[in-house]
Amino acid sequence: PAGRTSRAAAPIVVKLGTIAPEGTTWYNSLRIMADRWNQLSGGRVTVKIYAGAVLGNEGAMVRKMRIGQIHAAAMTNLGILDIDPAPQVINTPMLIRSYEELDFVMDRMTPTFDARLLERGFIALNWGEAGWARLFSKKPVRGPADASGVKIYAWDGDANAVEVFRKAGFSPVVLASTDVLPSLQSGLVEAFPAPPLAALSMQWFALAPNMLDVPWAPLVGGTVITRAMWDQIPAELHAPLLQAARELGEGLKNDVRSQDRKAVPVMQKYGLQVVQVDAATQAQWETRARSLYPYIRAKVVPTDIFDMTQASVEEYRTTH
Amino acid sequence: MPPENPTGPGPVLGAVLRAERGLSVVLLGAMVVLTLAGAVARWVTGQGVAGLSVYVQSMNLWIALAGASLAARAGRHLALSSGSLLERRPRLARITRGLAAAVSTAVTALLAWASVELVVAERASHVTLAGGIPVWLVECALPLGFLVMAFRLAWHGSTTWKGRVAALLAVGLAASMALIPPHLRGVASTAGIVVILAAVALGAPLFTALGGIAMLLFFGEPVPTPISSVPAETYAMVASPTLPTIPLFTLAGYLLAEGGASKRLVRLFQAWVGWIPGGTAAAAVLVCAFFTTFTGASGVTILALGGLLLPILMKAGYPERFAIGLLTASGSIGLLFPPSLTVILYGVVANVAIDDLYLAGLVPGVLLVLLLAGAGLAASLVHRTPRPRFDPRDALSALWAARWEVPIPFLIIGGIFGGFMTILEAAALTAAYAFVSEVVVHRDLSLRTDVPRLFAETATIVGGVLVVLGMALGFTNYLVDAEIPMHAAHWVQAHVESRLAFILLLNGFLLVVGCLMDVFSAIVVVVPLIAPMGLAFGLDPLHLGIIFLANLELGYLTPPVGMNLFLASFRFNRPLVAIYRTAVPFLLVLGLGVVLIAYVPALTTSTVEMVRRGEEAPPSSDEVRRMLEADEPPAPGLPSAGDLMQEL
Numbered sequence: 001p002a003g004r005t006s007r008a009a010a011p012i013v014v015k016l017g018t019i020a021p022e023g024t025t026w027y028n029s030l031r032i033m034a035d036r037w038n039q040l041s042g043g044r045v046t047v048k049i050y051a052g053a054v055l056g057n058e059g060a061m062v063r064k065m066r067i068g069q070i071h072a073a074a075m076t077n078l079g080i081l082d083i084d085p086a087p088q089v090i091n092t093p094m095l096i097r098s099y100e101e102l103d104f105v106m107d108r109m110t111p112t113f114d115a116r117l118l119e120r121g122f123i124a125l126n127w128g129e130a131g132w133a134r135l136f137s138k139k140p141v142r143g144p145a146d147a148s149g150v151k152i153y154a155w156d157g158d159a160n161a162v163e164v165f166r167k168a169g170f171s172p173v174v175l176a177s178t179d180v181l182p183s184l185q186s187g188l189v190e191a192f193p194a195p196p197l198a199a200l201s202m203q204w205f206a207l208a209p210n211m212l213d214v215p216w217a218p219l220v221g222g223t224v225i226t227r228a229m230w231d232q233i234p235a236e237l238h239a240p241l242l243q244a245a246r247e248l249g250e251g252l253k254n255d256v257r258s259q260d261r262k263a264v265p266v267m268q269k270y271g272l273q274v275v276q277v278d279a280a281t282q283a284q285w286e287t288r289a290r291s292l293y294p295y296i297r298a299k300v301v302p303t304d305i306f307d308m309t310q311a312s313v314e315e316y317r318t319t320h
Numbered sequence: 321m322p323p324e325n326p327t328g329p330g331p332v333l334g335a336v337l338r339a340e341r342g343l344s345v346v347l348l349g350a351m352v353v354l355t356l357a358g359a360v361a362r363w364v365t366g367q368g369v370a371g372l373s374v375y376v377q378s379m380n381l382w383i384a385l386a387g388a389s390l391a392a393r394a395g396r397h398l399a400l401s402s403g404s405l406l407e408r409r410p411r412l413a414r415i416t417r418g419l420a421a422a423v424s425t426a427v428t429a430l431l432a433w434a435s436v437e438l439v440v441a442e443r444a445s446h447v448t449l450a451g452g453i454p455v456w457l458v459e460c461a462l463p464l465g466f467l468v469m470a471f472r473l474a475w476h477g478s479t480t481w482k483g484r485v486a487a488l489l490a491v492g493l494a495a496s497m498a499l500i501p502p503h504l505r506g507v508a509s510t511a512g513i514v515v516i517l518a519a520v521a522l523g524a525p526l527f528t529a530l531g532g533i534a535m536l537l538f539f540g541e542p543v544p545t546p547i548s549s550v551p552a553e554t555y556a557m558v559a560s561p562t563l564p565t566i567p568l569f570t571l572a573g574y575l576l577a578e579g580g581a582s583k584r585l586v587r588l589f590q591a592w593v594g595w596i597p598g599g600t601a602a603a604a605v606l607v608c609a610f611f612t613t614f615t616g617a618s619g620v621t622i623l624a625l626g627g628l629l630l631p632i633l634m635k636a637g638y639p640e641r642f643a644i645g646l647l648t649a650s651g652s653i654g655l656l657f658p659p660s661l662t663v664i665l666y667g668v669v670a671n672v673a674i675d676d677l678y679l680a681g682l683v684p685g686v687l688l689v690l691l692l693a694g695a696g697l698a699a700s701l702v703h704r705t706p707r708p709r710f711d712p713r714d715a716l717s718a719l720w721a722a723r724w725e726v727p728i729p730f731l732i733i734g735g736i737f738g739g740f741m742t743i744l745e746a747a748a749l750t751a752a753y754a755f756v757s758e759v760v761v762h763r764d765l766s767l768r769t770d771v772p773r774l775f776a777e778t779a780t781i782v783g784g785v786l787v788v789l790g791m792a793l794g795f796t797n798y799l800v801d802a803e804i805p806m807h808a809a810h811w812v813q814a815h816v817e818s819r820l821a822f823i824l825l826l827n828g829f830l831l832v833v834g835c836l837m838d839v840f841s842a843i844v845v846v847v848p849l850i851a852p853m854g855l856a857f858g859l860d861p862l863h864l865g866i867i868f869l870a871n872l873e874l875g876y877l878t879p880p881v882g883m884n885l886f887l888a889s890f891r892f893n894r895p896l897v898a899i900y901r902t903a904v905p906f907l908l909v910l911g912l913g914v915v916l917i918a919y920v921p922a923l924t925t926s927t928v929e930m931v932r933r934g935e936e937a938p939p940s941s942d943e944v945r946r947m948l949e950a951d952e953p954p955a956p957g958l959p960s961a962g963d964l965m966q967e968l
């Protein structure tokens with residue numbers, strides 16, 4: 001028993017990676033989670049945060065979790081995609097139309113997402129968002145007809161997204177994210193999709209200062225920990241640690257939503273034009289978005305997941 | 321062809337060798353063709369080809385490992401060749417060589433094992449390249465490459481069976497470290513590091529030092545971390561869209577240098593600038609600066625242009641030692657000018673406006689170029705280089721002779737600035753253009769014999785460079801994992817009070833960083849730590865940025881492991897120690913410039929103030945943060961996503 005106590009008392013170090021730089025709301029929330037975990041475990045669990053992408057991009061973080069160099073990561077949709085394509089269903093263009101719908105759908109889908117992550121060796125500590133993506137372009141884009149021929153940035157790590165943009169009428173240009181700024185400058189790329197918060201913090205909006213005010217898709221993200229590390233943490237701590245992570249995730253989600261909204265007036269102060277559209281144009285975009293669903297259902301996310309998500313959207317709309 | 325092994329390669333080894341050479345020709349060719357095909361497809365259809373760049377980046381990893389393995393066979397891995405010091409003691413030299421070979425074999429075998437662990441972990445991932453090739457298959461380059469390298473290092477490192485058995489024993493010893501209980505691992509790790517440092521001093525390849533020490537440090541951590549963390553970071557090279565420019569520009573440089581382009585360009589330079597004192601040297605510096613702005617700071621310039629410019633400088637009467645030093649120093653000059661990717665990356669990470677950063681870097685960049693050009697002028701006066709008279713007719717005929725080579729820079733600038741191409745596409749186009757002009761038009765190179773040889777030579781050089789870079793990334797990964805840069809930053813915050821002391825410390829620190837890390841790691845890892853400190857000490861963020869970048873340039877030139885020194889050693893085929901000697905005077909000259917940049921802020925800030933007078937500055941990251949976190953409701957008149965949807 002003595003040996004056992006000393007082993008249990010040995011501190012467990014959880015290394016957690018994120019691309020969020022120190023000082024941001026996202027980072028601060030992780031910092032608070034680290035402190036809460038330390039408190040709740042009576043000092044047995046310490047979380048070390050590696051902020052600002054010092055561990056590489058999210059793909060690299062997932063790889064580092066797989067080999068065991070780090071044990072947890074707070075990620076955007078891109079990192080989650082490297083673990084499981086299913087949660088991407090939330091990013092389906094114009095499938096979900098409001099934060100109320102999003103909350104309802106996430107409530108329904110989270111158990112499925114969690115189970116799929118567990119099968120892949122990860123535990124979801126919380127689910128959140130990276131904002132609601134919109135289109136930013138050099139020249140104003142109003143309706144789907146304006147999209148034709150517009151060279152839009154497509155991330156080179158995701159071949160499916162390229163096809164989705166192509167089918168949506170754009171001309172996707174495949175680039176690494178570091179190439180986006182110079183390419184916007186030279187005109188190799190004329191538009192990009194991003195949540196306002198991201199467009200502001202990456203300074204991309206200055207080079208494509210027209211934002212189409214059609215909410216394209218929410219980007220789902222979350223914090224995960226490897227099952228191997230979770231199993232090392234004493235089982236009696238699992239429930240309280242998870243609860244702390246979920247509470248903080250909820251708070252962060254609301255902060256991100258509010259900042260994603262506030263980012264727009266901030267960018268307007270620095271020259272952003274918001275391109276408003278009427279109901280008819282909005283409807284045209286929705287038709288265009290719906291034409292993408294067969295492809296997304298067949299190729300991008302598992303079919304049953306797509307159907308489940310669509311069903312819960314319908315359920316929300318009939319019950320509210 | 322490299323000299324054949326005295327014992328002969330044997331049928332199996334011969335097949336491996338043919339496979340590696342064949343692979344390097346096919347991969348390099350495919351990188352050029354695929355990149356160009358993607359560009360053409362975009363010009364024609366208006367759309368990019370999905371997943372193509374990831375393929376090219378993956379091929380770059382395979383080229384790196386195949387090339388590194390060729391380099392191991394030819395004994396061309398970068399090493400501190402102190403063996404020459406023991407020329408008069410052949411027996412001692414043989415023993416030390418055997419010891420170095422045993423240690424490097426053991427480290428490389430461990431790297432192969434660590435890579436196997438990486439591949440096994442990756443098999444759990446569903447991620448594939450476009451077309452369904454799983455990532456773990458791409459990663460297989462690492463275990464395969466290191467395995468072949470380990471055999472080569474054991475086989476060629478020693479000519480006697482005794483030595484080869486010693487290498488095998490060393491591998492066993494390294495593998496048995498896994499049995500060491502956790503509380504003794506720190507001691508074992510330290511002992512291992514001492515052994516590796518000794519082996520490198522005796523001539524073991526440098527990549528084994530970086531990779532071996534990184535693995536030992538991970539192994540010796542209080543909470544041991546898997547050694548696969550080292551090759552995992554080497555694999556991360558695949559994520560870089562700019563690294564594949566290294567083999568492509570190197571290939572272009574080789575084709576041009578070995579074709580007749582050197583002769584034609586020597587004549588062109590002589591005719592146009594040879595009459596100006598120091599003119600040829602100044603022109604060489606300008607060409608390098610210009611090229612670096614497009615390729616970033618990775619020192620590709622030395623690989624691409626070194627072979628062309630060295631004969632030009634020597635023909636103009638500069639001593640070889642001066643010429644090599646000047647070209648080595650010029651390898652990262654020009655980093656501050658647009659469209660340098662390094663500046664963009666700094667701006668993104670530090671949240672500084674990128675065009676302002678370019679403006680701020682203008683005077684400092686010109687200063688560094690002038691200092692090197694001045695060194696050229698001094699050398700031309702001291703060595704009394706001949707000065708041919710300017711003859712317009714001769715100048716025009718030289719220009720006509722070089723009509724196929726002269727358009728190359730315009731092709732690159734026009735393509736990138738005009739928004740037609742990415743930097744990678746420009747590199748592929750340059751390689752294809754060089755191939756056509758030297759092989760098809762001028763017929764200076766034979767398709768049958770010269771071309772395969774130059775492709776294999778390019779792979780060997782690039783492999784040697786990339787494997788060092790890959791291991792440096794693994795080493796950086798340890799520094800980050802152990803939070804060493806963070807601890808250093810906290811120490812500074814606690815102990816340094818005056819601004820001047822901070823700048824001085826920063827200069828020294830960045831010299832070490834530039835010497836150890838590649839530029840992209842340095843920016844991502846170090847900038848977030850020093851940017852807030854700079855603000856706290858009242859440094860202008862633009863000034864800090866230029867100090868940072870100028871210091872990194874200097875770091876590339878700093879012995880013992882500055883990247884430019886490696887590249888020069890490879891390209892000019894000189895021992896690393898000889899390169900150190902040629903580079904030190906230039907290090908001092910450029911050091912003077914960096915000191916001026918650091919202590920005279922007006923050099924950076926005045927240009928920006930002049931241009932930006934009366935304009936509203938863009939928001940700083942702190943301002944943005946404050947505005948976003950403010951509690952008051954956002955400006956009226958803008959419907960949010962939710963509101964808009966409610967209305968519908």
Ligand code: NA
Nearest residue numbers: 055056057556
């Ligand atoms: Na990295």
Ligand code: NA
Nearest residue numbers: 793796797841
């Ligand atoms: Na790195």
